[in-house]
Amino acid sequence: MQDDQFVKQLTAIFCDGLFSYTDEATATSIIEKSLQLCGGSRDTLSELAQTKFFAKHSPFFLTIANRKADGGLNPLISRKAVPPLLTELFEICGELKEETQEEIMQALYIDSESDLFEALKTHLPLFHRQSPHSFFDDDEGKPSLRAMTHGPDSFSISISIPRFYDRMLIDKEVSFQFLAIGSLWSLLALPVEEEGFQGDILAWNFELRETNSKHTYTGPPIQRSINVAIRPAYG
Incomplete structure (x- = not known):
């Protein structure tokens, strides 16, 4: 870091x-x-932009943390809109240091900014899980997920997966990442091929996993899994 006058x-x-x-x-x-x-x-x-020179934080953290400081976003601005100052900083910095990525995540956790995480995830390879290419994303739209927080430790999600059967048959996977209650979560859907599901029954496993968090736990990260099975109606 430079001298005090420069920092000021x-x-x-x-x-x-x-x-x-x-x-x-x-x-x-x-x-x-x-x-x-x-x-x-x-x-x-x-180098300086990724240094915590401003109130013990970097400009990345404060740009996100104070995004709603004026009483809320302008209704004409999309929740997924990347603040212009962040765009400029990304252009200057290129590949971010791991410490900077971690600080950005801490800022996103404040209000569980899942929409903004979706827009920024390509700049956060430390946290972003790259989904396999799908053969169907250009046909009828990509799968989407919406997380809704109901309390400090409670949330619900709604998902839309166009051409779900086709994706399970060809892609073999549908995955999401989202923020809720101060944590980063992954939701993974995979086809189930076990002896317990026979005949015409189609089955999938949905796995919800907490992959990162602002919280400190004494036990392992939260993980939940459920199998869903249906018998298609033919004819």
Whole structure:
């Protein structure tokens, strides 16, 4: 980190964009001024942007944590919309350090920002589970999941899986990642091929697993699994 005067100057520049949703023009101005302060070096700014120089946090954390600080998102802004300042920071930094990815997740956990996680996940390889390519995503839309929090330790999910039978037959897997109650979860659907399911019965296993969390547990992560079986009606 640079000297105190430099840090104060950089902090003052970022003050314009870390306490509310910042528009594209302001975000661009912040990055341009920061680059000028860094002598035009993108590498220097990338290193600094991933440093916790602002109230013991990096600009990544504060941009997400204060996304709703002005009383809520503008209704015209999608919940999945990436704040322009984040977009600028991603462009400057490229591949993020693991510590930065972890801090971003901690910011997302504050309000269980599942929609924003979906938009940012390609920048978070430490946490993002890459789903196998599907043959059907271009036909009738991709599977979707919506998580609803009902309390500090309770949530429900609703899922939509277009062409579910076809996906199970060809893809052999449908998977989701989402945030709820301060944790990152994965939901995996797989076909079941066991002796217990015979004849015309079709069966699938749905596995819900907690893969990361802001909480500290004494026991193992939460995992739940259920088999669903149906007998198709033919003719």
